Amino acid sequence: MAFQSTAKEEIKHRADIVEYIGQFVQLRKAGKSFVGLCPFHGDKDPSFTVSPDRQMFHCFGCKQGGDIFAFWMSYHGGTFTEALKDLA
Numbered sequence: 001m002a003f004q005s006t007a008k009e010e011i012k013h014r015a016d017i018v019e020y021i022g023q024f025v026q027l028r029k030a031g032k033s034f035v036g037l038c039p040f041h042g043d044k045d046p047s048f049t050v051s052p053d054r055q056m057f058h059c060f061g062c063k064q065g066g067d068i069f070a071f072w073m074s075y076h077g078g079t080f081t082e083a084l085k086d087l088a
Contacts (some may be wrong), residue, residue, distance in 0.1 A: 011069060011087050017055045017068045040064050040074060
């Protein structure tokens with residue numbers, strides 16, 4: 001478990017959440033954040049935001065949010081261990 005925790009922190013430190021999510025969601029800069037259409041529900045207006053400063057995402061429509069691991073698990077429907085392996 002300690003290895004997973006250390007690996008998780010290392011990946012979060014090195015990974016660019018905007019770059020990663022941008023592979024799946026078309027994002028545009030809006031102030032300090034990036035916005036786009038949420039991939040988790042039928043979005044017509046951009047309600048999905050990604051904060052590079054906080055390395056977090058949040059949808060104001062469906063209320064999904066979290067870090068890069070939460071996005072991976074929601075988008076791909078996998079487990080934390082699978083996300084950890086894939087993002088590493």
